Amino acid sequence: MDLQSWLSKAPKYTTFRINKLKHFDSNTLKNFLVAQSKELNSQQIPKYYFIRPDCLVLEQWPEDIALEQTGMEVVVDALCAAAVLRGAHVFAPGILGLPANCQLDERVAIYGDLEGHCKRGLKVKYEGKKLFVGTGYLKKLRYDLFDNGVQPRGSSPSEPALDSMWVGSGGPTKQIYLRHVCFSGEQDHTFSRNVSRSRVTCVNAFAFDSTKLYSAESSGINSGPPFPINSFDKVLLDAPCSGLGQRPQLHNKMTPKMIHTCTVTDEENEGMVVWALDKFPCLRLIPAEPLLGGPGLADKGLSDEQRLMVQRFGPTIDSLRPSEEIYRDSIGFFIAAFTKIPAPLATLTH
Incomplete structure (x- = not known):
């Protein structure tokens, strides 16, 4: 299809x-x-x-x-x-x-x-x-x-x-x-209500500009953002996107030519992975396990090894890692996982 x-x-x-x-x-x-x-x-x-x-x-x-x-x-x-x-x-x-x-x-x-x-x-x-x-x-x-x-x-x-x-x-x-x-871009009070309704006690919600989350002058995480460097072990990013995976798209105006090139979807997915790896040398792509969806698209800047680390949920059947129908006929989305490479320790000289 x-x-x-x-x-x-x-x-x-x-x-x-x-x-x-x-x-x-x-x-x-x-x-x-x-x-x-x-x-x-x-x-x-x-x-x-x-x-x-x-x-x-x-x-x-x-x-x-x-x-x-x-x-x-x-x-x-x-x-x-x-x-x-x-x-x-x-x-x-x-x-x-x-x-x-x-x-x-x-x-x-x-x-x-x-x-x-x-x-x-x-x-x-x-x-x-x-x-x-x-x-x-x-x-x-x-x-x-x-x-x-x-x-x-x-x-x-x-x-x-x-x-x-x-x-x-x-x-x-x-x-x-x-x-x-x-985690989403909702206002603090809205997200806090959802947390309360879910009876979750281990989550604190903050509405904050994500481009200003880091501050070298911050003393810790207990008082909220901005945070000092290396504050968290893991970060889950639900990034803003076009929402094209929310099927059905009855209002979509994409032309067959645009569909053929998949310009929108790969720019938001594989393209962002390539950009992040190039922009931040401290990041390394790791398998987004459990790997249930298909691999990343070919010829979009990722090697086959890297394509196997990400997963894409959509209609494409890729022999690199075929996925089951249940993961091809759901809504469409994409997952990638990164780890931060520790900075090398300074060498002491005498």
Whole structure:
């Protein structure tokens, strides 16, 4: 499968990190899926299993599931449609078109506007290029969603306007909210709340400019950033990126030529590894174990030995290290690991 086609499809496998500090009952998940299978008139439920004690994999619903589509169509923007295909509900900011005669809790068909031509507040059927992404139940009317029929009223972001029930491509029908700890660019108070909810007591959260984290005048790490040199044994960097691996990419404007050269993805991945090794001689690339994804792309500045140390999750099958389907049909991402080479000790002379 070429990269453009791969990006436009929802992943077959969705993984969830289980918070081991909280109780997780797999029977609750099974009962939830069984209840939804009855709504979908399906004799099967998606497969789910653990590939690690804290890593749950949920596969797609069977592709032959089909619900009778209603005549009522709700049009959402491409970003919202992609989120629905990943299992999300529909929230007010993503809605573009909604018929005037819809009723609360009415089942509607959800379509994504693929070209961005649908006018916000549309009342009639949209005839532009669109993609059916699922069905849902209406939880808010036009009055709740639009001012003067056009502008969003700013409904509470915590209240969905549509409960998505089924995803057209067979993806998970609802998001399973399993909290885990990660480092990101969120504000300190937001991250701190997540840490508290996860019952994690060994994490301190700081919102700080990462380009100013080092200071030779800092006395230690207890008071927070900036920090002195060699303060930490390990650093996990979740760097800003284009997010192209978040499938499906219904709003992506990449051309086949750009896809052929993979300019965006290798510049953000292999290219950054090459840059880091060249810029910082004290860094050495090490295997990003466990190595589950495929190797780095060829002819992007890394030797075969270095390509085997990184891992790429995407549609490419590389004979250098073939990867299983579960790691090719997930979202796309890239992992590299570095170690810092200790500075040589000064030689004493007499």
